[in-house]
Amino acid sequence: MKFTYLAAASAAALVVASAAKAEDMTIVSWGGAYSASQQNAYHEPYMEKNPEVNIINDESSAEAVAKLRAMAEAGNVTWDVVDVVAADAIRLCDEGLAMEIDPDTMLAPAPDGTPASEDFGDLLVSDCFIPQIVYSTTFGYRTDVAEWNGNEPDDICDVFDLENFPGTRSLEKRPINNVEWALLCDGVAAEDVYDVLSTEEGVDRALAKLDTIKDSVIWWSAGAETPQRLADGEAVIGSTYNGRLFSVIEEQNQPVKMLWDWQVFDLDGWIIPAGLSEERKKRALDYIYFATDTQRLADQAKYISYGPARKSSAPLVGKHAELGIEMAPHMPTDPNNAKNTLLYNYEWWADNRDDLDAKFQVWLTQ
Amino acid sequence: MSETTAQDGPMLAADGTPLKVSLQRALRRQKLRAVFLIAPLLAFIVITFVMPIADMLYRSVENSIVPDTLPRTVAALEDWDATSGEMPPEEVFAAMHADLVIAEEKKIHTRVGSRLNYETPGISSLFRKTGRRADRMDEGNYREQFLDIDKDWGDVEVWATIKRYSGTVTAGYFLNAVDAELTAEGVQMKDEDERIYLYLLWRTMLLSTLITLACAVLGYPIAFLLANLPLRTSNLLMILVLLPFWTSLLVRTSSWIVLLQQQGVLNDTLVSLGIVGDQDRLELMYNQTGTIIAMTHILLPFMILPLYSVMKTISPSYVRAAKSLGATDWTAFWKIYFPNSLPGIGAGAVLVFILAIGYYITPELVGGTSGIFISNRIAYHISSSLHWGLAAALGVILLSVILIFYYVYDKIVGIDNVKLG
Numbered sequence: 025m026k027f028t029y030l031a032a033a034s035a036a037a038l039v040v041a042s043a044a045k046a047e048d049m050t051i052v053s054w055g056g057a058y059s060a061s062q063q064n065a066y067h068e069p070y071m072e073k074n075p076e077v078n079i080i081n082d083e084s085s086a087e088a089v090a091k092l093r094a095m096a097e098a099g100n101v102t103w104d105v106v107d108v109v110a111a112d113a114i115r116l117c118d119e120g121l122a123m124e125i126d127p128d129t130m131l132a133p134a135p136d137g138t139p140a141s142e143d144f145g146d147l148l149v150s151d152c153f154i155p156q157i158v159y160s161t162t163f164g165y166r167t168d169v170a171e172w173n174g175n176e177p178d179d180i181c182d183v184f185d186l187e188n189f190p191g192t193r194s195l196e197k198r199p200i201n202n203v204e205w206a207l208l209c210d211g212v213a214a215e216d217v218y219d220v221l222s223t224e225e226g227v228d229r230a231l232a233k234l235d236t237i238k239d240s241v242i243w244w245s246a247g248a249e250t251p252q253r254l255a256d257g258e259a260v261i262g263s264t265y266n267g268r269l270f271s272v273i274e275e276q277n278q279p280v281k282m283l284w285d286w287q288v289f290d291l292d293g294w295i296i297p298a299g300l301s302e303e304r305k306k307r308a309l310d311y312i313y314f315a316t317d318t319q320r321l322a323d324q325a326k327y328i329s330y331g332p333a334r335k336s337s338a339p340l341v342g343k344h345a346e347l348g349i350e351m352a353p354h355m356p357t358d359p360n361n362a363k364n365t366l367l368y369n370y371e372w373w374a375d376n377r378d379d380l381d382a383k384f385q386v387w388l389t390q
Numbered sequence: 391m392s393e394t395t396a397q398d399g400p401m402l403a404a405d406g407t408p409l410k411v412s413l414q415r416a417l418r419r420q421k422l423r424a425v426f427l428i429a430p431l432l433a434f435i436v437i438t439f440v441m442p443i444a445d446m447l448y449r450s451v452e453n454s455i456v457p458d459t460l461p462r463t464v465a466a467l468e469d470w471d472a473t474s475g476e477m478p479p480e481e482v483f484a485a486m487h488a489d490l491v492i493a494e495e496k497k498i499h500t501r502v503g504s505r506l507n508y509e510t511p512g513i514s515s516l517f518r519k520t521g522r523r524a525d526r527m528d529e530g531n532y533r534e535q536f537l538d539i540d541k542d543w544g545d546v547e548v549w550a551t552i553k554r555y556s557g558t559v560t561a562g563y564f565l566n567a568v569d570a571e572l573t574a575e576g577v578q579m580k581d582e583d584e585r586i587y588l589y590l591l592w593r594t595m596l597l598s599t600l601i602t603l604a605c606a607v608l609g610y611p612i613a614f615l616l617a618n619l620p621l622r623t624s625n626l627l628m629i630l631v632l633l634p635f636w637t638s639l640l641v642r643t644s645s646w647i648v649l650l651q652q653q654g655v656l657n658d659t660l661v662s663l664g665i666v667g668d669q670d671r672l673e674l675m676y677n678q679t680g681t682i683i684a685m686t687h688i689l690l691p692f693m694i695l696p697l698y699s700v701m702k703t704i705s706p707s708y709v710r711a712a713k714s715l716g717a718t719d720w721t722a723f724w725k726i727y728f729p730n731s732l733p734g735i736g737a738g739a740v741l742v743f744i745l746a747i748g749y750y751i752t753p754e755l756v757g758g759t760s761g762i763f764i765s766n767r768i769a770y771h772i773s774s775s776l777h778w779g780l781a782a783a784l785g786v787i788l789l790s791v792i793l794i795f796y797y798v799y800d801k802i803v804g805i806d807n808v809k810l811g
Contacts, residue, residue: 087773118518120497192652197759242676243759257653375515378507381775385767386586388759 047076049307053107055083056248057271061327062107064345066315073314077307086246088112092121092297101297104308107156110149110291111370111377117152118374122295123305124151130309132317134336143318143334147291149370154316155293155333157324160356160365161201162287164254164269165261167279172260180286180364181209183261184237194250194262197243199230199384200373201263201288204366206233208286214364218372227380231387243388254280266356270329274347274354284361288368293333331357447789450782453560456552459502460489464556472550473574482549483532490517490524499524508777509562509571510551516542550574563783587764587784591791594763597681598746604686605693605742606735613697613734617704635691643752646684650674650756676758684756689745693738700734736803744792764788 051067053059059081067079084091088108095101108116116122125131127148131140141148147155165177171190182189183205195202207217207226210233220226234241242259244250250264251272266287272278294316296308314320321332322340329351332338341351352358356365400408457464462485470478493499503517520539527535536543554572555562562572569585570577579585612631616624634642649655657671666672674680704727712722750765757763764784771781799805 090773090776093776115500118497118500245754256651258651375518378504378514378775378777379511382584385770386584389586389590389762390583 047307048078048080049104049304049311050080050082050102051105051107051311052082052084052088052103054085054247057267057328058330059083061324062315064327065324066311066320069320070311070314074310077311089115089121092116093119095297096121096299099299101299103297104300104304105311106295106297107292108295110153110155110293111373113153113293113295114150114370114374116295117150121298122152123298123300125154125296125312127154130313132313134318134334136336138336140316143336145335147333149291152295153291153293154295154312155291156316156321157292157330157333158289158357159292159330160266160287160289161196161263162266162269162356163261163263163283163285164250164272164280165283166254166257167281169260176281177261177283178285180205180283182283184209184233186237186240189261191240191260192253192258193237193241194244194253194259194264195241196263197245197388199380200368200377202234203227203230203380203384204288204368205286206230208366209233214286214366217366218369221372221376221380227383231384234387251280254278266354267328267330270354274344274349282361284356284363286364286366287356287361288366289356290368291333292330325351325355329354329356331355446778446782447786448782449778450563450786451559451561452779453505453555453562454558455498455502455505456555457558459493459498460486460552460556462486462489463552467549467553467556470549470553472546472553475546477533477544477546478549480531480533483536483543486536487524487527487532490521494521494524504776505779506551506555508566508780509555510547512542513548513551516540516548547574563779564786566780567783567787587767590762590764590767591787594747594765595791597678597685597761597763598743600682601685601689601746602693602739602743604682605690606739608686609690609693609697609738610731610735613694613701616694616698617701618706631691631694634687639688639751642688643684643755646680646687646756647675650680650683675756676761678757678761680756680758681753681761681763684752685746685749688752689742692741692745696737696741697731697734700737701731704730732803736799740796740799743795747792748788 051062053062063081067081071077071079082103085107088106089112092101092103092106095103113122117124127140127144131144131154133139134143144155147158149155163177163180163183167176169189169191172188175188177183177185177189183193203221204217207220207230208214210229212220221230242253244253244262244264247265247268250259250262251268253259254262255272255276255278261283266282269280269282273280273282294312296305296312300308316334318334318336319340321334322337322342324330325332325337325341326343326345332341338357341355343349344351353360356362400410403409403412405412463482466482466485467478470482490499493502499517499521500514503514503521506517507514520536520543523539533543542548565571565577567587569580569588571580612627616627616631618624619627647654651657652671652673652675654675656674657666660666661668661671674683708726708730709722712726713719717725747763748765750763750769753761753763754766754769757766765788768781768784768788771777771784796805
């Protein structure tokens, strides 16, 4: 008797638990400090406003395209909102795996009434993409390298200069950005970089330039590796996302400085997977409307040094939530940092990525 | 006895049915019950293990995307001779237009583009570009309009590729996986500077063999000690063997990074002892050395445990008997003990080698570029480049290598001699 009572009680508890789960919303992002900033700036205020919704964080953005493809093939999309870089958003949109977004009806206008399409402007690089932040891939270097005789690199080409700046470099294990920097330092003008890369000789030229430092390079595939290596002293200079370097410099007080020269801008934002049920789609859109309004985007910049994608958010960016330092000078978009910038060519990379990746991988193994 | 032989017909059971039938019925019921008992496990294995793997392996030859997406073009291309060097006729372009309009609507034109791009670079962008404008084309004279969008449509090689890969199955992925390609002149090896997979496969085998050898050399004395020390001491030693075994793979790998990197513990110690100069610290990480050291450490328990369980069963009286007959320590070990422990080495070696050949996390973290395995390329194609066909083909090759290895091993050593415990 007692047993049946217990069983009935636990069955009831299960029903209650699953009823509470009816409003689960899975949001996929990159993890680490970045997910934390979204949790603070978007998820928590949203859940406060909508107590029936429970946001579940998934940290699979690095494999989002592959996983969404597999989900679409299996006919069971389990994600509601996904954070991806612009290039992945373009790919997903082209393949019909992401929903098309009409910015003016589906996104909040700026406080002064400017429609979203104008407020985001050029950053709406794909019909399915809702930009969130501008980040950049840039270099950090150690300030205590004895062999540099007190010099500090101030030019991207110092990365390729083993004579004046000896030591191990940490570069990303893929061609994007690396070949652009190599060509810039091989004397190609910034506006010609993609024209040169479009020829076979151009690619060979970039790889030849990279060859000059290949023996001193350790390659990274996760954004956290360079900060770790800089902190360990394993590398003396290395590329990564600017937010990661910010946390090494400001939050962990390591002897590291930023080299903003020729930082490469990129965008990160939301997509909504295609093929959601009406109900889930509605909720995802409601979340997106809330999470990408002017104030929310400015709030995120309190937790991480990435520039908000809305023009109207920029003046609202304030101080770091815990450190209390002004965030504006740490943004990649700050005029002092953005003297030389490269906006990387999405379309060119969408078309040539497969070929160049293959070539680069062979070059790496040789 | 004489009564039964006197009976006509078969022997009957108590209920009158022939004994043979009754026995069969009882046995069948038993068999059914046995099948019924293992049915959940069988279903579980088939659904979660066999089917996904078979499906993934099927992708290594599957090519239905081309005939499914471009059915009209494929049909129209049938009469066109790829070796003639002439552009296909107008009907082919019209068919391609009709296919592209539908494909663009379903947003699958980029997928077929990516598929063909694996064979001839540049086709992917051709399909992207043309797909965007396909539904805005005027009727008639499609050839000119296609050439207007991109002059590459005039390239015979593009059309030859479509024709060559218009079947529902293809050997293309397998050819790619062994650094070859199908050209107009038949199967050919790729250019020297594009070959990568055979070399990687070779390196995987070589490093796995080295790791297996290192494990055997390091593991043998430990297993010997474990089997021969008094129980109290050997238990302690066993814990030392098992403790790392229970620690997460990632933790162990990252500890090796801390130890081996150039500014790491080992190098710092060597420098402070004055054995190496500060300028020429050893490169123990992000190369093959790193992979071999870390993987030997991680796979060592898989060698020690089977060795130990075999050595435990070797009676000490064998060695004692040999010695009493005048054998030296070495002769007693080499002639008596070692041959008895061979099944353990065999089991450990098979286990370590097969595990090593499919490893990818450790090489990815500590292998740099010269210490990565073929599995790293498979992982890369599954999750980054999304080239699933090639990944599946590489997987099939890796699986076959292991099966061949297993077969050869069975022929030489005999799998029955392998003892895991």
